[in-house]
Amino acid sequence: MGFLDDLKRQAEAAKAERNTDNAAAERNALLTEAACKTVFGYFDTLIRQLDVLEPVSKTRYALDRRTVFEQLPMVELKVDARRRKLRGTDAYDYIALHGRLRDGRKIAFAKDFVAEIEKIDAKLRQAGAPVHAQALRNPDNNKLQEMRYEVLVDFSFGVTVTPDHDHARLHFKVMNFDGFETITLDLPALEVGSARLDELAKWMLGEPHRFFDGARNLRRVEA
Template sequence: MGFLDDLKRQADAAKALQNTDTGFLDRQAALTNTACQTASGYFATLAQQLNVLCPPSRVSYRLDRRQAFDGLRLRDFRADARRKKLRGHEAFDHVALRWRLSSGAPVSFVKNFLPDIEQLESRLRRSGARFSSEAVRNPATAKLQEMRYELVADFEASVWVTPDHDAGRMRFELVNLDGFETVTLDFASFEIGSGRLDELARWIVGEPNTFVQGGQQLRRIEA
């Protein structure tokens, strides 16, 4: 066997391996796309039902020790899904569900301690609330005396699902389901079906649930 024949043999072996790898990745992608389609349809139907019911939240949303909001109405649910190209085929880029936690109540308060100001503003940014702030300074020294805040106690919450097609996994980012925090965790794509999504829906409306059981790389980040 000549050198060229040896190179051809190596190239054929490499090509066969590449074809095997591509076939495996395509199967992973198909499984993940199916899970995304299931989640997208579930979110669309869930949004329709909850926009009729507008259930009250069972969670207390706390901006600080004094400012807490109970019984916020869950409303304005919007389901969304976007697609992209993956190896020449259409695939899901993400699936999302967003909604408002609404009271409509105007709120105003004052902070004059820097750590409290920093923590409050972090939570306000995470909450999705529209707010205005005004710095009050000593006219003689320009030193900050206090911060005044005004807002309407309407907040944002969401579920954002990002697929990893090649790995056959899906990352869930859950924002403000249990107070002002972000929870992230991963599931294998084959685990995402109506049963798992029912548990997520129970979590959204504040009922006992087992959604995170079996998830991996669970993280909770408080605002």
């Protein structure tokens, strides 16, 4: 076999491999788009039912040991989605469901230790609540004596689903379903159907659920 014949053989092998990779990527993209369409349709139907039912969350939310909230009404439920171009065609960029946990109260409290102040500040950032914080300082040395907080009981929660079309999986970023924390995980697109999304809806409402079953890269970040 001559040198040119060897180059032809290598080129044909590379072309065959590239065609195989492209076909696999296209199949994965179709599976992922189908899962995204299911997610969007489920979220849209879910919030329509919840708007009528006006549910309260069964989850217990704690800023600290003494400042605890339960039976919070779930309001302002919305679904958002964005699309983008993927290899020349329209595809989902993300799908999000978000809302507020609100009961109309305003609470006031103070913290006088730096560690407690740092911890409560992180919780309040995670909660997404409207906050007015005022530092009380010693007039002689300007040393911080305490932080005084006024907080509306108006917390954010939600889930954002981001597709990975090339690998046929969906990334879930879930905020404040299990208290003030963020949980991320990945699921194969083939496993994201109505049954799996039922478990997500149970979790959102504070019901026992099995949404984590078979999840990959599960990570929990508490405030």
